[in-house]
Structure formats: structure tokens, C-alpha cells
Amino acid sequence: xxxxxxxxxxxxxxxxxxxxxxxxxxxxxxxxxxxxxxxxxxxxxxxxxxxxxxxxxxxxxxxxxxxxxxxxxxxxxxxxxxxxxxxxxxxxxxxxxxxxxxxxxxxxxxxxxxxxxxxxxxxxxxxxx
Numbered sequence: 001x002x003x004x005x006x007x008x009x010x011x012x013x014x015x016x017x018x019x020x021x022x023x024x025x026x027x028x029x030x031x032x033x034x035x036x037x038x039x040x041x042x043x044x045x046x047x048x049x050x051x052x053x054x055x056x057x058x059x060x061x062x063x064x065x066x067x068x069x070x071x072x073x074x075x076x077x078x079x080x081x082x083x084x085x086x087x088x089x090x091x092x093x094x095x096x097x098x099x100x101x102x103x104x105x106x107x108x109x110x111x112x113x114x115x116x117x118x119x120x121x122x123x124x125x126x127x128x129x
Contacts, residue, residue, distance in 0.1 A: 021127030046111030053103030
């Protein structure tokens with residue numbers, strides 16, 4: 001399995017970005033894609049997740065209503081739309097894949113980095129004030 005992120009950059013407060021996560025190598029449809037972010041000196045935190053099986057999504061409270069995760073199955077690509085960006089959103093953003101039973105999002109584990117099996121290389125998002 002390979003995950004490749006793109007789309008990061010420098011944006012002003014209130015601006016928008018769209019991150020992409022191109023996925024390849026899966027042999028089953030039973031997986032979820034999570035988005036995480038990590039600021040310098042801080043832990044990697046789960047912010048959104050989408051089920052490849054049924055398209056269900058979940059978000060952390062810190063991004064709910066501002067960020068949207070979606071998938072284009074034909075392109076094997078998951079997107080994270082970042083709107084109303086704030087300086088505190090500055091971080092390296094990662095996508096990750098978790099091979100889950102029946103491909104469903106687990107509400108108790110989706111935000112935990114240790115549960116994920118594969119990771120992308122990360123893309124930097126910087127929000128200036």
C-alpha cells in the first residue's frame with residue numbers, strides 16, 4: 001500500500017486549501033483513510049476519517065464544520081478540504097490507512113495513530129496571521 005499526499009502550502013487566515021491523498025496497492029475495499037496533523041513538538045492528532053466501504057465520515061471537534069473529507073473512488077484519491085483556516089491549523093498533515101473489519105470507521109479508535117497500518121509522507125500547511 002502506498003499513500004502520497006499533496007496540496008499543502010502557505011495561506012492566510014481565513015483561506016482554503018485542498019489536500020489530496022493518492023492511494024494504491026489495496027487488495028480489499030475494507031479500509032478507512034484517516035487524516036492526522038502534527039505541529040512541531042506536539043503529538044500526531046487525528047482530525048478526520050472516511051470509510052472507503054460506505055463513505056461515512058467523522059471529524060474531530062477542532063475541525064468540524066471547517067474541514068471536509070471526501071473520496072473519488074475512480075481516482076483512488078481521498079481529499080481533505082480545509083476552509084476558514086486559522087494559524088493554529090499550521091502543521092504537517094498526514095493521511096493514513098487502517099485495514100478495518102468490514103471497512104467501517106471505529107468511533108473509539110479512528111483518531112489514534114497507532115491503529116493505522118500505512119502512512120503517507122506528509123504535506124506542510126502553514127497559515128499566516
